Amino acid sequence: MSQLFTKTLREAPKDEVSVNAQLLIRGGFIKKLSAGVYSFLPLGLIVLRKIENIVREEMNNLGGQEILMPVLHPREIWEEAGRWETADYLYKLKDRQGSEFALGATHEEVITDIARKYINSYRDLPLLVYQIQTKFRDELRAKSGLLRGREFSMKDLYSFHEDEEDRKKYYNTVENSYLKILKKCGFKDIIVAEASGGSFSKEYSHEFQIPTIAGEDLIIFCKSCGFAQNKEICDLRQEGVCPNCEKELKEFKTIEVGNIFALGANYSKPMSLSFLDRSGMTKPVIMGCYGMGPSRLMGAAIEVHHDHRGIIWPEEITPFGVVVIQIESKNEAINEKIKKTAEKVYKKLQEKGVAVLYDERENKGAGEKFMEADLIGIPWRVVVSERTVAENKIEIKNRNEKEGALISESKLLKKIL
Ligand code: ATP
Ligand code: MG
Numbered sequence: 001m002s003q004l005f006t007k008t009l010r011e012a013p014k015d016e017v018s019v020n021a022q023l024l025i026r027g028g029f030i031k032k033l034s035a036g037v038y039s040f041l042p043l044g045l046i047v048l049r050k051i052e053n054i055v056r057e058e059m060n061n062l063g064g065q066e067i068l069m070p071v072l073h074p075r076e077i078w079e080e081a082g083r084w085e086t087a088d089y090l091y092k093l094k095d096r097q098g099s100e101f102a103l104g105a106t107h108e109e110v111i112t113d114i115a116r117k118y119i120n121s122y123r124d125l126p127l128l129v130y131q132i133q134t135k136f137r138d139e140l141r142a143k144s145g146l147l148r149g150r151e152f153s154m155k156d157l158y159s160f161h162e163d164e165e166d167r168k169k170y171y172n173t174v175e176n177s178y179l180k181i182l183k184k185c186g187f188k189d190i191i192v193a194e195a196s197g198g199s200f201s202k203e204y205s206h207e208f209q210i211p212t213i214a215g216e217d218l219i220i221f222c223k224s225c226g227f228a229q230n231k232e233i234c235d236l237r238q239e240g241v242c243p244n245c246e247k248e249l250k251e252f253k254t255i256e257v258g259n260i261f262a263l264g265a266n267y268s269k270p271m272s273l274s275f276l277d278r279s280g281m282t283k284p285v286i287m288g289c290y291g292m293g294p295s296r297l298m299g300a301a302i303e304v305h306h307d308h309r310g311i312i313w314p315e316e317i318t319p320f321g322v323v324v325i326q327i328e329s330k331n332e333a334i335n336e337k338i339k340k341t342a343e344k345v346y347k348k349l350q351e352k353g354v355a356v357l358y359d360e361r362e363n364k365g366a367g368e369k370f371m372e373a374d375l376i377g378i379p380w381r382v383v384v385s386e387r388t389v390a391e392n393k394i395e396i397k398n399r400n401e402k403e404g405a406l407i408s409e410s411k412l413l414k415k416i417l
Contacts, residue, residue, distance in 0.1 A: 001359040020299035021145025036142025036150035046319040075100035103136035116273040130157035146299030153295040186314020193228040208258035214303040215253035263287040311377030320357040323378040327385035342384040
C-alpha cells in the first residue's frame with residue numbers, strides 16, 4: 001500500500017454524478033481526463049484486465065480467433081457500406097494532406113475488408129473472429145462514468161456463415177457464453193431482452209441487461225414466462241400485459257452490457273464479401289456481430305455492488321482477494337510481533353496464489369485504514385493489531401459483514417482459501 005502511487009479521496013469530485021465514477025475516482029481506480037474519458041490507474045487496470053480475460057477465455061472457448069484491428073479508419077472503408085455520412089457518433093479527423101479518417105467506433109467495415117481477403121469458399125466457413133479494443137464514440141450524454149465513455153473498451157466478435165441456419169445456431173451458443181461471462185463477473189440478475197436492430201424487419205437483436213436504478217435503458221419483463229423487450233421498441237397489445245402469456249409485465253431500469261445482432265448480408269453485399277457454395281454458386285456471406293463492453297461491465301458491477309462505505313467487489317473481478325492491515329502499536333516489542341505476523345500472513349497467502357494488498361503503512365490510524373479498505377472494496381479484510389496478537393489470533397471480516405471475528409492463523413488461511 002505504501003508503494004501504490006494513487007491515494008484515496010474522502011469526497012468525490014463535484015462534477016461526477018454517477019455512483020460508479022464517484023467510487024472509482026475516490027478509490028483511485030480511475031482518473032477523469034474529460035467527460036467520458038478516463039485513465040485506468042493500477043487498481044482499476046487490474047479489474048479491467050480481469051474482466052477482459054474472463055471475456056477472452058469464453059471467446060476462445062467458442063472457437064473465436066483473436067485479432068487487433070486499427071483505430072484509425074480511412075473514410076473510404078466507411079463509405080463502402082454507406083455509413084460515413086449517417087454514423088453521427090463518429091469522431092472524424094483530417095491528416096496534413098487532407099485525407100479523412102474516423103476513429104474506430106465499431107469494426108464491421110474493417111473486419112469485412114479482412115474477411116473478403118480470406119473467405120472464398122464454403123470450406124472457409126464458419127469463421128469467428130474477435131478483438132478487445134478501445135472504441136471511440138461521440139456520445140452526447142457522457143455523464144455516467146464508465147457506463148458511457150466516449151473512449152471505452154469493447155469486445156467485438158464477428159461471425160461468418162454459409163447461411164442463416166448456421167448463423168442462428170451460432171447465435172445461440174454466443175447467447176449462452178454471454179450468460180456465462182456475466183455470471184463469472186459476479187452478476188446474478190441478467191435479463192436477455194429483445195430489441196430492434198436485426199437485419200430483417202421481423203428479427204430482433206438481443207440485449208444483455210443488468211437491472212439497476214442507474215440504468216439508462218427501460219426493459220419490460222414478464223416474470224412468469226421470461227418475455228423481455230426493450231421498452232423503446234416494444235410491441236404490446238395492451239400496456240402492462242405480457243403479449244406472450246397475458247400475465248403482468250414489470251418495468252426495470254437496466255444497463256445494457258452486451259448486444260448480439262444478426263447482420264445478414266448488410267455488409268457482405270455492399271462490400272463484395274462472397275463465397276462459392278457447395279453447388280458452385282456465388283453467394284454473399286451471412287454475418288453476425290456480438291458486442292460486450294468490459295469497461296461498462298466494470299461500472300455496472302459497482303452500480304450493483306456497493307454500499308454507503310464504498311465498493312463491494314465480486315470475488316471474480318476484485319483487484320485483490322484480501323487486504324492485510326497491520327495496525328501499529330506504541331510498544332516496540334508488540335509492534336515487532338504485529339509486523340512479523342502480518343508479513344507472514346501476507347507471504348503465506350501469496351504463496352497460495354491469493355492476490356493480497358498489504359497495508360503496511362506507518363503513521364496511519366486503524367480508522368483511516370478501515371475506511372480506505374471498505375472504499376476500495378476488497379472482499380476479505382485481515383487485521384493484525386495489539387488486540388489480536390495479545391490473543392494470538394488474527395481478525396477476519398468479509399466486506400459484507402459488520403463485525404470481524406478472531407481466529408487462529410491456520411484457520412484463517414483455510415477460510416480464505
Ligand atoms: P447504447 O445503446 O448503450 O448506446 P449501443 O447499443 O450503442 O449501446 P453497441 O454498439 O451494441 O452499443 O456496443 C456493444 C457493447 O459495447 C454494449 O453492449 C456496451 O457493453 C458497450 N458500449 C457501447 N457503448 C458504450 C459506451 N459509450 N461506453 C461504454 N461501453 C459501451
Ligand atoms: Mg446496443
